[in-house]
Amino acid sequence: MSAVQEQETKKQKLEQEQEAAQETVQETVEEIEQEEEEEGYTEEDLKLGHELIAAVIANDLEKAKALLEQDADLCFNGDDLGRTPLHHAAEHGHLDMVNWLISEKHPYNLTDKNEVTAGELALKNNHEQVYKVLVDHGVRIELLIRAMKKVFGDEGDDENAIANEAYLSQKLHYDDNKLMDENNDAVMMGWEGPLMVEHAKVMCPKEGLNVINVGFGLGLIDSELQKYKPKNHYIIEAHPDVYAHMLELGWDKKEGVKILFGRWQDMVPTIDIQFDGVFFDTYGEFYDDLKAFHECVPKMLHENGVYTWFNGLGATNQFFQDIYCEVSEIDLREIGLSTEYIEMPISTWAEQGVWDGVRQKYWVLDTYKLPICKFLKQ
Ligand SMILES: C[S@@+](CC[C@H](N)C(=O)[O-])C[C@H]1O[C@@H](n2cnc3c(N)ncnc32)[C@H](O)[C@@H]1O
Structure with missing residues (x-):
């Protein structure tokens, strides 16, 4: 058999296997749907x-x-x-x-x-x-689902981009130390301030460093980073209302600050410097987007740099949070980054009146697991 024939046979076999596997998945989905339709128990x-x-x-x-x-x-x-x-x-x-x-x-x-x-x-x-x-x-099940999506494809990517576009086209308003969307969901809230202070500290431990923050929101982390007088302070922000707010506050005139207005997906490839500290905290995005950003980090990060991200994984359920933190650690290790979660108590979310006027509470945990990611040592 020639190499081409051999390849063709292998391809056909693979296609047959994929078809059979797809049929099995389809059958399972149908069985589950049928079970769900059957109301109540006999x-x-x-x-x-x-x-x-x-x-x-x-x-x-x-x-x-x-x-x-x-x-x-x-x-x-x-x-x-x-x-x-x-x-x-x-x-x-x-x-x-x-x-x-x-x-x-x-x-x-x-x-x-x-x-x-x-x-x-x-x-x-x-x-x-x-x-x-x-x-x-x-963790095993989540990794398995991931592997299956890789084989059978996942429509999630398109849906994620649509969700983010939908968020970016909404009118936002700043209200009492909160950034709110049209549905009264909170994009960013002041109770997260202590978390942003710690994130700034770990990614920018001294003056004169190059740092980047993705997602301006209330500008809490950016205000903290400014205290360390960074040499270059990049900020990526995609929402026009947030961008307008940044200009009103004069962020474009601050020394060392460079605002990249646009989605990080489009802005990151235009960056040609490396950073000592990278922080990621967007809104209207999902775990797959966070993972896609993780994958950009090795190119952006200086060899001794620190990457950290807002850890809202499963933040309304401790069990899910612990699972997703492990999954994330595995994802990061695969691209050559180590992860250490520093646990810090957080109680500001539970203060009286904090969630007044907010449609949905997105946090209920008493401990924050702050991720610190660095290049794995060879
Ligand atoms: C939770 S807030 C960030 C809060 C910020 N860490 C702080 O300290 O105030 C999320 C921000 O990410 C922005 N954002 C959402 N999707 C984005 C995207 N694809 N690219 C860049 N920024 C995005 C939102 O407009 C919003 O300003």
Whole structure:
């Protein structure tokens, strides 16, 4: 067989495999949709479901296995709180039961009627080992989903760009130390001030450095960075209202400051200097955008420089935050950067009246995990 023929055969085989895999995914999606359509449980389902929950609470693995064989719903959530077997196993700290449930493909991320995850129940009840198993499993699943998206393609990229464009075309307003969008969602809030002080400190520990901030918002981090008299202080900002606000405040006239007005996706490729400190904090973007920015960093960062980013990953759920922080660390390691999370207490978000007039609270955690990324040592 010639090399060309061999390649063609391989290509055909690959195409067949991809088609078969796509069909399997399609079938699974259809099955899930059908299950979702079927409303409520039959009496038999309820009986088996409650028995399964009882077996899980009693840590009776054999009984639980037998019930599953009799077709009990692995994710039965018919109790008052809408908690699944994994919630109950995690709450009671039954490690073997947790391991069995996830081995049976119980999703790790189901929430109850109060948006509580199994992981949070393990954490709240100090079941450290169970919590670690759940976090590790969550990380594995997220990486697997990532790998599948790579193989089968992901429409997410286009959707992300559309969401960011939609944000950028909205009218914004500054209001009482907040930057708000048209829907009264907060783009940036003053309670984040202490976080910005720390980010500035780690990326710009002395005077005369080259620094860049992506996303001006309230200008909190930029005001902090100015205190260290940077030699070059680049700021990328894409929203016309924010840009106009920056000009009103005279940011374009500050010594060393260079404003790049546009999306970072378009501005970063135009930059021809390297930075001692890089900070990233945008809005109307998703994890894939953050990851795409991570990938730009090795070109922008001086060999001894520090890269840090606003860590709002899973910020309304400690369990999800711990999973996404690990996923991010893995993503960053893949592009040659180490990550250390410095934990700092944060309480300003919980002060009286902070969220008044804000449609959706985007933060509930008492600890902030501030990421410090550097080039991995060879
Ligand atoms: C959360 S605020 C930044 C707050 C800032 N760290 C501070 O200390 O005040 C996010 C900013 O990113 C800007 N932004 C959103 N998408 C952007 C993009 N693709 N490129 C550049 N800036 C963007 C927003 O307009 C907004 O000003």
